[in-house]
Amino acid sequence: xxxxxxxxxxxxxLGGRPARREALGxxxxxxxxxxxxxxLERGGMEPGIPGQFFMLEAPxxxxxxxxxxxxxxxxxxxxxxxxxxxxxxxxxxxxxxxAIHALGPLGNGFDLNVERPLLVAGGIGIAxxxxxxxxxxxxxxxxxxxxxxxxxxxxxxLPAAEIAIEPQLVTDLLAxxxxxxxxxxxxxxxxxxxxxxxxxxLAWEAPMACGYGACxxxxxxxxxxxxxxxxxxxxx
Amino acid sequence: xxxxxxxxxxxxxxxxxxxxxxxxxxxxxxxxxDAFVTKTVTPLRREGNPPPRIAETGGWMLNSIxxxxxxxxxxxxxxxxxxxxxxxxxxxxxGGFSASDYALVCERLDEVEPVExxxxxxxxxxxxxxxxxxxxxxxxxxxxxxxxLFAKLSPSLPDVADAARAxxxxxxxxxxxxxxxxxxxxxxxxxxxxxARGAGGxxxxxxxxxxxxxxxxxxxxxxxxxxxxxxxxxxxxALELVAAGAGAVALGTxxxxxxxxxxxxxxxxxxxxxxxxxxxxxDLQGSAHESTFSALPSAG
Numbered sequence: 386x387x388x389x390x391x392x393x394x395x396x397x398x399l400g401g402r403p404a405r406r407e408a409l410g411x412x413x414x415x416x417x418x419x420x421x422x423x424x425l426e427r428g429g430m431e432p433g434i435p436g437q438f439f440m441l442e443a444p445x446x447x448x449x450x451x452x453x454x455x456x457x458x459x460x461x462x463x464x465x466x467x468x469x470x471x472x473x474x475x476x477x478x479x480x481x482x483x484a485i486h487a488l489g490p491l492g493n494g495f496d497l498n499v500e501r502p503l504l505v506a507g508g509i510g511i512a513x514x515x516x517x518x519x520x521x522x523x524x525x526x527x528x529x530x531x532x533x534x535x536x537x538x539x540x541x542x543l544p545a546a547e548i549a550i551e552p553q554l555v556t557d558l559l560a561x562x563x564x565x566x567x568x569x570x571x572x573x574x575x576x577x578x579x580x581x582x583x584x585x586x587l588a589w590e591a592p593m594a595c596g597y598g599a600c601x602x603x604x605x606x607x608x609x610x611x612x613x614x615x616x617x618x619x620x621x
Numbered sequence: 622x623x624x625x626x627x628x629x630x631x632x633x634x635x636x637x638x639x640x641x642x643x644x645x646x647x648x649x650x651x652x653x654x655d656a657f658v659t660k661t662v663t664p665l666r667r668e669g670n671p672p673p674r675i676a677e678t679g680g681w682m683l684n685s686i687x688x689x690x691x692x693x694x695x696x697x698x699x700x701x702x703x704x705x706x707x708x709x710x711x712x713x714x715x716g717g718f719s720a721s722d723y724a725l726v727c728e729r730l731d732e733v734e735p736v737e738x739x740x741x742x743x744x745x746x747x748x749x750x751x752x753x754x755x756x757x758x759x760x761x762x763x764x765x766x767x768x769x770l771f772a773k774l775s776p777s778l779p780d781v782a783d784a785a786r787a788x789x790x791x792x793x794x795x796x797x798x799x800x801x802x803x804x805x806x807x808x809x810x811x812x813x814x815x816x817a818r819g820a821g822g823x824x825x826x827x828x829x830x831x832x833x834x835x836x837x838x839x840x841x842x843x844x845x846x847x848x849x850x851x852x853x854x855x856x857x858x859a860l861e862l863v864a865a866g867a868g869a870v871a872l873g874t875x876x877x878x879x880x881x882x883x884x885x886x887x888x889x890x891x892x893x894x895x896x897x898x899x900x901x902x903x904d905l906q907g908s909a910h911e912s913t914f915s916a917l918p919s920a921g
Binding site for chain 1: 640641642643646647648649650660668669672673674675676677680681682684686689825826874876877878879880881
């Protein structure tokens with residue numbers, strides 16, 4: 386659809402949290418290594434808390450796609466997208482002048498009330514980290530990638546981060562007492578971190594149809610019960 | 622549906638399709654509807670199917686949620702008080718694996734004053750089917766409650782009009798048409814199913830012609846009120862279901878993409894009616910049944 390001036394939606398409360406749904410103009414989509422940074426006009430949207438996500442309309446697709454907020458420069462919302470399927474590829478192909486609907490901010494974000502934050506990310510899990518880093522005053526960060534080519538994104542998004550390239554893992558770089566870990570990345574990485582740092586805040590991922598608790602599609606096994614990651618997570 | 626007041630112009634009550642909204646996590650969305658239909662409640666608590674539970678494939682959505690619900694006891698204790706406070710007219714979807722299951726849940730709900738209508742989920746593709754026929758299940762529910770019973774039928778039935786007649790005879794007060802249809806999606810790399818349980822229920826705009834056919838066929842076969850649903854995304858989609866014979870319309874998959882769809886569909890429906898010079902959608906209800914040739918002169 387073409388960019389248009391649309392009356393901002395009234396606020397909604399979804400999962401107990403305030404949200405809006407609006408058509409946002411596309412400012413640009415730049416490649417960062419294998420990923421793309423999709424920049425949208427902020428419109429009347431609130432950026433929310435780091436770790437929260439937005440459901441983004443994906444052109445040509447039936448369902449929107451869940452994307453963590455990556456950066457929140459004034460007047461903008463930016464999302465880091467890994468083009469692994471038709472929806473994410475459509476998002477990465479958006480050009481200035483287009484507009485897509487966004488719903489959010491959604492979900493449970495990170496608890497910023499921490500004394501010694503350490504950001505830990507793996508691959509596309511770096512997505513929420515720039516916004517989180519800014520909120521916490523640029524704490525130490527460790528990011529792991531599959532290859533040098535994948536790590537290109539880190540240079541722009543988290544310039545001071547310590548990088549691990551496979552076969553080295555982020556857990557290899559953790560200190561004895563790593564502090565307050567806030568992490569996002571593949572499940573095996575999150576599970577390893579949970580074992581090493583029981584108090585770590587972990588941002589999980591799941592395929593989502595709605596992002597606001599309607600469909601029960603995004604459940605994860607949380608202590609023997611299936612719970613909706615869009616409501617009690619993504620950060621648990 | 623004379624008991625459903627409508628909050629928008631046009632006179633077509635809008636509901637959500639069961640399983641497509643949680644009123645407690647999206648109360649304003651529930652309030653934007655004329656009634657809220659719960660996710661199916663079964664006798665016992667169900668965790669539901671393991672993930673992955675959802676996929677998008679070729680213009681359809683597939684789901685294999687598996688009727689995750691707290692069970693009738695948990696629902697009455699935890700969900701019902703909050704739903705009562707919400708103040709939206711309440712329809713409860715009832716499911717089970719045997720006639721006695723349906724009877725058990727209906728008997729419990731019979732005593733729950735805020736429950737306006739019971740929708741019998743006879744057609745969920747994501748759980749093992751009850752051995753009894755739809756008519757037997759309706760009969761068991763009928764014996765257990767005096768609440769209005771709407772039978773939700775599958776678009777995959779060999780003869781949906783026959784099924785409509787059978788459930789009507791068994792005591793159904795209305796029909797909900799249609800449920801999802803079974804589908805499968807394979808991962809292109811592994812060539813294995815994308816959903817953990819394999820097949821799932823397919824929904825979305827592509828379901829609309831099936832829904833239209835079922836509403837049309839059943840409206841011609843029985844004189845029961847019909848809630849039409851299946852791929853509705855616009856006011857025109859809603860109007861077409863009304864033309865086919867539905868007295869109310871439910872929104873399903875569209876709510877996942879757009880929780881504000883109810884307001885938009887109402888506005889679009891009002892615009893459609895205005896364009897046709899109609900003050901109410903009921904003027905057009907069943908108009909698909911009128912002979913299209915009645916205005917033509919006879920031959921010779």
